[in-house]
Amino acid sequence: MTVQRGEPSVPVVPQPPMTRDALRSAVRQLDLARLGEFDTELGEAFDRAVQMSSTTPMRLFLEKWATVVAILRYPDRARRLHAAEQELADVTISEDAFRQARTAIREVLDAASREVLPDTHR
Structure with a gap:
């Protein structure tokens, strides 16, 4: 099994606020290849939010990408x-x-x- 336990005590970047711009900046810094995925999902979340008249899709988008950043920063x-x-x-x-x-x-x-x-x- 190649999976190992343990994490460094210091992250590469601080955890950004859970905002679109802060998370996009962090994704750009940590994994530029995923920036297109971020932008596509942002557009999809916005469209769903408008269709549903709800902020839930945007909140779920922000939570997902904040979690992705929390992983990538270590x-x-x-x-x-x-x-x-x-x-x-x-x-x-x-x-x-x-x-x-x-x-x-x-x-x-x-x-x-x-x-x-x-x-x-x-």
């Missing part, structure tokens, strides 16, 4: 997630390796989510 966290995703993509892995990879993904997402939405993790 290189070890991002590597751990990527390694676990690669493990899960291998249809020949053992059940134990599958469980370990699934646990690693859950731990990374939980850690990132605690940074983004600390009030929901008590």
